[in-house]
Amino acid sequence: MVPSMTSPYATVPLVSFDGAESIRGSLYSPDRYRNLESIFAGSEGRSFSVRGAGLSYANLSFGRGSSSIAMTQFNRFLDFDEVTGVVEVEAGMTLGTLRSGQFLGDGTLKSSRAILQLQSVVVWPQMFMVKNQFQDLNFKEQVQFVHLFHPVHGYIYCDRLTNPEVFNLTCGGFGLTGIVISVGIRLGRLMSSGVETETIEVEDIFQLPKMLRENSSKFDLLYSWHEFNTQNNWGHGFLKAGRQVEMKNDKANGDSCDLSALAKAKQLLSEQRGRHLPMSLLFSSSVWLMNLAYLKKELFNGKGQIQPLVEFLFPVLQKTVYFDLFGRPGFHETQVLIPFDKFEAVMTELRSGLKKFSTPVTLASCKLFTGRQELLRFIGEGIVLAMNFPRNDTSAKLLDWWDQVVIEAQGLPNLAKDSRLSAEVVKKCYPQYDLFLEQLHKWDPKRIFQTAFAVRLGL
Numbered sequence: 001m002v003p004s005m006t007s008p009y010a011t012v013p014l015v016s017f018d019g020a021e022s023i024r025g026s027l028y029s030p031d032r033y034r035n036l037e038s039i040f041a042g043s044e045g046r047s048f049s050v051r052g053a054g055l056s057y058a059n060l061s062f063g064r065g066s067s068s069i070a071m072t073q074f075n076r077f078l079d080f081d082e083v084t085g086v087v088e089v090e091a092g093m094t095l096g097t098l099r100s101g102q103f104l105g106d107g108t109l110k111s112s113r114a115i116l117q118l119q120s121v122v123v124w125p126q127m128f129m130v131k132n133q134f135q136d137l138n139f140k141e142q143v144q145f146v147h148l149f150h151p152v153h154g155y156i157y158c159d160r161l162t163n164p165e166v167f168n169l170t171c172g173g174f175g176l177t178g179i180v181i182s183v184g185i186r187l188g189r190l191m192s193s194g195v196e197t198e199t200i201e202v203e204d205i206f207q208l209p210k211m212l213r214e215n216s217s218k219f220d221l222l223y224s225w226h227e228f229n230t231q232n233n234w235g236h237g238f239l240k241a242g243r244q245v246e247m248k249n250d251k252a253n254g255d256s257c258d259l260s261a262l263a264k265a266k267q268l269l270s271e272q273r274g275r276h277l278p279m280s281l282l283f284s285s286s287v288w289l290m291n292l293a294y295l296k297k298e299l300f301n302g303k304g305q306i307q308p309l310v311e312f313l314f315p316v317l318q319k320t321v322y323f324d325l326f327g328r329p330g331f332h333e334t335q336v337l338i339p340f341d342k343f344e345a346v347m348t349e350l351r352s353g354l355k356k357f358s359t360p361v362t363l364a365s366c367k368l369f370t371g372r373q374e375l376l377r378f379i380g381e382g383i384v385l386a387m388n389f390p391r392n393d394t395s396a397k398l399l400d401w402w403d404q405v406v407i408e409a410q411g412l413p414n415l416a417k418d419s420r421l422s423a424e425v426v427k428k429c430y431p432q433y434d435l436f437l438e439q440l441h442k443w444d445p446k447r448i449f450q451t452a453f454a455v456r457l458g459l
């Protein structure tokens, strides 16, 4: 039988995880190179978007009139260099699958040499990727090279020395430079997959910068959580700090817990989130009660708990029902980087803004950030504050007001998290917006890769 040259294709609902955008669109799911290439045959004038699991909060992987290409079937392990710790995998390989080695023996490996190499990946002591932005910087630092496909340029290898401009534009380029086929990622060695945790009370949010700084050198992992729904003791919360420890029977305990957390994440689908609930169940009173109970529980737990690393890094993976409670209307996430010297003034403004707009804050969490900001990458020096709200008119108005506070404070919003940000706001916050635009149009003058996100931001 002659194998089909066309890629599997369907018209499907495409929804952003935050519920902001929902369309019926074309989705290709190629499973081999010739299928991928055939999508572009005679495609003059059409536009495309690239998609992984489609779990970004904002509308990054689809758009009206743009055909999405899901790379989930390009999911093979390709190579591993035991000396440098660089693993090469295809773009559809999830970090969870790579971490667990679950694909061992599933027939996707190219050769017996690769199987041997893979076994050495799996036995590498508890390898993992970025665990702490403050110490390890962002994910781009772990990416060593990229194999990219673009219908005009063909297949291109790029790294920091070869085609550096394309490499730089592709990492944090929101899928607008072409299709990443495979990547080389530098892995780090972990002592164990267990974390000894400590919960430290934050009584006064204005003390947070000092507390984060003091504790950042004492712990491997650090974030904070806050209650923003009461005016009394506003911002009361805790620092969650973690230190890597050798766990007894580490392999058995740590890995089994890791896998259960990751298995839950695997089942997440943007199209399924909250679909049975026509409205949000997160009201001011229910959120306040939920947060109070959570705060009490965390403060009670105190010191010396041992937790699997994945659960510590992604506590929300254990509570994915949280996202369903927003119902079909969905939620807003805002994640902004606030310069250290502006933190106090921004918190004072935020407190009055939340009082004025009166909308429940279902999550508020901070962490330290460091690194040099470039192009449209969410990186820089300061404190990152993430907040969630049920999606409705009041929270949208609050966030329009919040944009101005962030601009005034020379803060940086995370573009991948907020479906609502306008080109005007992004231009004011990202000094290299014009440079990104110029480099992108130089690389792809026809702008073949287009998404709702790119259109909204004028890219």
Ligand SMILES: Cc1cc2nc3c(=O)[nH]c(=O)nc-3n(C[C@H](O)[C@H](O)[C@H](O)COP(=O)(O)OP(=O)(O)OC[C@H]3O[C@@H](n4cnc5c(N)ncnc54)[C@H](O)[C@@H]3O)c2cc1C
Residues within 6 Å of the ligand: 017, 049, 050, 051, 052, 053, 054, 055, 056, 057, 060, 061, 071, 091, 092, 173, 174, 175, 176, 178, 179, 180, 181, 268, 313, 314, 316, 317, 320
């Ligand atoms: C429950 C939950 C918890 C989360 N927690 C965190 C968190 O703690 N920290 C955090 O940073 N994020 C978090 N996120 C967001 C998370 O970063 C994204 O959901 C996820 O990393 C995006 O991966 P994806 O495969 O779903 O990408 P998609 O949403 O499919 O795509 C993301 C972007 O990458 C591009 N892209 C995808 N594949 C390719 C390719 N092969 N070639 C070129 N471009 C491509 C797309 O065009 C798009 O612009 C969370 C999301 C969920 C649902």
